[in-house]
Amino acid sequence: MRSFYLLLLKEIKEIFFSKTTALFLIILSFMIGYSFYSAVSLYSNASVSAINNPLYATGFEPNIGVFVPSFGGLFLLFSLFLPFIIIPLISLEKEQNTMSILVQIPFSFNKILLSKFIASFLFLIFVFLLETPSLIIWKIYGGHIPWTEFLLLNLGYLFYGIFIISISIFSASIFKSTASASISSILIVIISWIIDFGKDMNISPLILTISNWTTTSRLNFFEQGIFSFSSIVYFIVLFLFFIFLSRCFLDIKFRKKYILFSIITAFLGIITIFYFNFNIDLTESNRNSFPKNITNALLKTPKITIDIYMRREDSRFKDYKDSFLDKLSLIKRNVEVNFMKGKELKDKYGLFVYKINNKFQKTYSNSEEEIFPIIFKLSNIKLQKIKESDKYQGYPLIVKKARLNIISYVYYLFVPLLFLIFYFTRIKFRASKN
Amino acid sequence: MNNLLKISKIEKRYNKNTVLNDISFEIPNGSIAGIIGPNGAGKSTVLNIITGFETFNNGEILLKNEKIYSFEDKMSKFSYMPEKLDIYPEFFVKDFIYFIQKTTKYENNELLKKLNLFSVQNKKIKTLSKGYKQRLKLFLALNNNKKIVILDEPFDGFDPIQLMDILELIKSENKNKDKTFLVSIHQLYDAEKICNYYVLLNEGFVIAQGNINDLREQFNITGSLESIFIEALK
Known part of the structure; x- marks a missing residue:
């Protein structure tokens, strides 16, 4: 157990102390800051005419008006940048042949994979902590937080993040070079976007059917405040599928029958989910259902x-x-x-x-x-x-422009500075031991 | 000496290209056996196959006359130092040693002293010279209780004085800890200084095997390993 803890600690250090991670977190901070500032500003401007109009006010929902646009960037950032953080955990081991050290200790491939996944998952949780300042600021402004919808939204992004982790691990287990693995993992995400584009363009009935099962369309349920049981199972099936495939490809012996088995099981799993389409509208306004x-x-x-x-x-x-x-x-x-x-x-x-x-x-x-x-x-x-x-009353909120600047200070200055200080003091601390 | 490891009719193909042709040899228990051959002879492939890092098309590997199949089994029996190994460059030596000692639950500070690794423990691995990187790799291979140690080109990067220390270390581990060594070497001069058993490999074929006297007898030569090897290639 202690050995596994040390292995996990090694993975955590590798993921949290890398330059790429520091850059990722700084970009994320800027992005959340910008999106949150814009969303609050727009929400506030629109609220001016709703504050004394109860009927108009019902259209002001903080989740869809502020939180979805603020944190929606996580989707883009996870899709395009997260693979660059996760993939080196495996591909560098392969490039440097250090996997041979780990298996001789001996750690099984399952333990190696598990440690890398747990470290990635902890990083994902850490990323969500960046939302905390915006919640506090929103509360300071006097805003309302619809917790159920908010947590559901984050559950969606969490599942999407886990999906990206699994395809990153999968790509890294197939390809030896970090570059090839990164490109292939982003390609999987882009294919999903192309299908969505095909749906919007009404290209064919087949695309229309497939598009219901892309990760983006499944994520949409969470963004809309719908608890979708099938979407949760869908993400779990995809995660298990890619992790199982990764395990097969990491092994020295390439086992075709296991790969075939996992493809068939995942396919049947997703088909089965289709028949258990159990959804609940969790929005405070019941906007996805009826009064x-x-x-x-x-x-x-x-x-x-x-x-x-x-x-x-x-x-x-x-x-x-x-x-x-x-x-x-x-x-x-x-x-x-x-x-x-x-x-x-x-x-x-x-x-x-x-x-x-x-x-x-x-x-x-x-x-x-x-x-x-x-x-x-x-x-x-x-x-x-x-x-x-x-009846849903709505939550219009007017925020003075001067008070909006708190967001800029926090996300453009304080948080990035915190990451930079953490990164450089860590290096300095290590160097001082020499 | 009894045979500890037996490699029997191993064949390895990459697509249609055969790189090992039905090779068979035996490694005596307690020996320091050298796999000798020029670059491209198939030395690393043989070692990768024995340790399970590469699959093979035909043949079998026997340890104490019993077939050894699974990768996990091989990992628990063999300690392997591959030639191509770039140990975590961003790690500090101290952290790496700590990681290995704690995870293998084997701490041998005497070994660290012999490898002179204390002097560089606060350096990042990527800043070490080639010789020290090799020492770290040797630490990895020797810091455990496994009785079979397989080293792929372990002497690259050492100057002659450093090499003397390393050869002494291997001899002492062989003698005092009852470890059997299988070492691939392309420098015949180095091989002669440490090995007491030889497997001569060329272009995927075993061309001779035995101790130096066996080889001399086989090729009717009284000279060095180099002259035996040249004769064997003819």
Whole structure:
């Protein structure tokens, strides 16, 4: 156990005391500072007209208005820079042949991999600590922190960071040189972005399906305040897959059957997750679902079957999906959606048929204002009026420009200086022993 | 002396290129055996195969007449100093020694003294001369209880005086700690000074093996190892 602790300590020192890490942290500090300053400034300016207007104020949500834009840069930084910190942990061992020292001590490949992963994970946790000053500043300004949404957002970035760590370790275990490993790991990330781009450009139905399973689209759930069970399992499956592959490639004997096994298992795992699409809207405003009274009523309705006479690519269907269908699926599991085909589709194009309790009603409207009365009428449920206390009030906040400068001092000066002092005093401390 | 290690009909191919051709040899227990051969003879490949760092296509490796398969098994039995090893350049010597001593749970300060590593303990490894880097590599190979020590070109980088100390150290480890050494050397003069058993390798073939008298008898030569080797190459 002590031996493993020493190995872990070696990895922690390598990751925390490197020049690359110091640079990474300084860039991160500048980036969070800039994003946080811009987000607070915009939020504050927009709040001026909302502060005395309760209806307008409901649109002011600190998580989506301030925290997502402030910390969204973590996604970019993890994607493009984190591999440069993680990869040398393995590739340098390979380049310098020091792996031969570790295995002779003897540490098994599993222990070596585990120590490198734990060290990387601790670094990831450390990165999140950089958010703390912005939370304190936000509190000083008198801002509200929606903790559930905030923690969910960070859970998403944590999973994404772990994913980047796993592909970095994987690339480093395949390639001997640091450069090749870094390029290949960034390539994996870029492929995911290309698929997302293909989705936005509506290139093909296949791309549309695949794009639901890219890391960016899964991360989007966390950013939107949706607890997505399938996304969490998705990230765990990907992590295990890449770590298992790394283990196979690190070994002296190249075991094809294990690699094949892991590919098939991961594929089946992801397909299985697809059928357990369990999501909960954790936002304070319920912006991803419906107001509380509607949600309660919908939960009481029996199974809803919807026949849709419309193509998926149709912009009206996209609106319908965003404003109604996706939200409905977040709160209600017993919903059956049928896309009609062939002649029926052609003849009745644009129609929606709602079926509840052997009763049905047709409509051409895709607006939720017309859909809800149909659903509640078919299920004989009377919609309760929403209580004033249950309504989301919103949190507009005005921050004076002079007070905004605290952010600059902290993130452009204090934090980078702290990292520089830490880095150079460490070197000086070591040098003084000579 | 009994045979400790037996290499039997090992064949190694890289794609269609055969680098080791059915090589077989035995290493006597308690010996300092030298794998001798010119550059490109396959010395490092043989050592990498024995220690498990490289796979092979055919043949078997026997330790005390028992097949040895797994990499973990090999790592627990053999102490190996590869030729290409750039020990953590950013580490301080002291930290590295501490790391090795604590993780292997083996502290031999006498060894450190003999290798003269105390004098450089506060230096970064990357600032050490080649000779000291070699000493550190030797420390790595000798700082354990393993009875078989495999060294790949351990004498590169030493001046003649330093080399004398290192040869003495290996002889004393061999004699006092009952360690068997398998050392690859391309300098025949150095080999003659330390080895008591030889495996002559050329272009992936074992061309002769035995102690110096066996070799002299085999090639009917009374001269040095160099003259035997030249004769063997003919």
